[in-house]
Amino acid sequence: MTQNVSRCGWVKLSDPTYIAYHDEEWGKPLHDDRALFELFCLETQSAGLSWLTVLKKRDGYRKAFADFDLESVAGFDEKEIETILQTGEVIKSRPKIEAIIANARLFQRIVQEQGSIDAYFWDYVGGKSILNDVEDYKNAACTSVISDTITKDLKKRGFKFVGSTTIYAFMQACGMVNDHENNCRYKHHDF
Numbered sequence: 403m404t405q406n407v408s409r410c411g412w413v414k415l416s417d418p419t420y421i422a423y424h425d426e427e428w429g430k431p432l433h434d435d436r437a438l439f440e441l442f443c444l445e446t447q448s449a450g451l452s453w454l455t456v457l458k459k460r461d462g463y464r465k466a467f468a469d470f471d472l473e474s475v476a477g478f479d480e481k482e483i484e485t486i487l488q489t490g491e492v493i494k495s496r497p498k499i500e501a502i503i504a505n506a507r508l509f510q511r512i513v514q515e516q517g518s519i520d521a522y523f524w525d526y527v528g529g530k531s532i533l534n535d536v537e538d539y540k541n542a543a544c545t546s547v548i549s550d551t552i553t554k555d556l557k558k559r560g561f562k563f564v565g566s567t568t569i570y571a572f573m574q575a576c577g578m579v580n581d582h583e584n585n586c587r588y589k590h591h592d593f
Contacts, residue, residue, distance in 0.1 A: 408585050408586055408587045409421070409424055409425070409586055409587070409588070410424060410539055410582055410583045410586045410588075411538065411539050411540070411583060412539045414454065417454065419454070419457055419458055420454055420457070423457055424588070425588060427575070428574070428575055428582075428588075429574060429575070429577050429580050429581065429582050429588065430576075430577050431531055431576070431577035431578075432575075432576040432577055433520045433524070434520070435472070435513070435518050435519040435520055436469075436470055436471065436472070437470075438519045438520060438523065438576060439470050439472050439475075439506070439509060439519055440463075440464070440470035441572060441575055441576055442505070442519075442572055443463070443467070443470065443502045443505065444456050444457075444460060444463060445568050445569075445571050445572040445575065446498070446501060446502070446505070446562070446563035446564060446568060447463070447492075447493055447498050447502075447563075448568070448571070449498075449563050449565070449568060451493065453571070455493070456493070459491060459492055459493065461491070462490060462491025462492050463490075463491075463492050465490070465491065466485075466486045466490035466491070466492050467486075467502060472506055472509055472510065472513070472519075473510075475502060475503060475506040476503070476506040476507045476509075476510050478503045478506075482503075483496070483499055483500065483503070486499050487499065497562075497563075498563060500562075501562035501563045504560070504561075504562055505561050505562060505563075508559050508560055508561055511559070512559075523552070523573075523576070523578065524578065526548050526551065526552055526578070527548065527573075527578045527579070531577050531578060531579065531580050532548075532578065532579045532580065533579075533580045534579055534580060534581050535584065536581050536582065536583050536584060537583065537584055538583065539581070539583055542581055543570070543581075544567050544570055544571075545566040545567055545569075545570045546566075546570055546573075546579070548573070548578075549566045549567075549569040549570035549573060550566045552569050552573075553565060553566045553568075553569045556569070
């Protein structure tokens with residue numbers, strides 16, 4: 403990870419966590435249900451905060467939420483919520499913690515209906531990443547017709563802390579859309 407490599411303009415070059423996230427994860431097509439559930443939860447936690455704040459607490463979230471095992475998290479009750487609030491290395495917002503648990507239960511229904519979290523999300527893009535033309539991230543879209551559609555469906559199902567901007571950020575992060583800037587060496591990088 404050298405500082406001289408051409409990367410997207412949003413990457414804070416002074417922060418190795420951000421550089422590693424951009425270079426190794428962001429925009430890489432992700433199809434593992436556990437990893438998708440984790441990423442979705444973390445994106446909902448970033449509402450009103452910087453992504454870097456959440457990213458730096460990712461290990462704390464993994465510890466607090468049973469490494470994002472869907473069945474385990476869906477079974478959490480008030481006891482686990484209190485433990486997370488008291489000892490968890492997470493953003494200590496009761497509504498956001500409760501949202502992760504409620505959303506886990508709703509994802510269980512999606513898995514019953516669709517077969518997997520992966521199938522649910524990736525069906526919206528026909529199973530393939532959408533490659534966008536991004537000259538400068540400052541002028542890039544932060545929502546899309548697809549993120550609007552997913553958000554509407556998730557809200558109808560009862561999901562919490564979801565909006566089109568959050569869902570679009572999730573789509574970027576899990577590679578449903580490739581929004582690396584055109585001059586970024588990772589735009590067409592084979593992960």
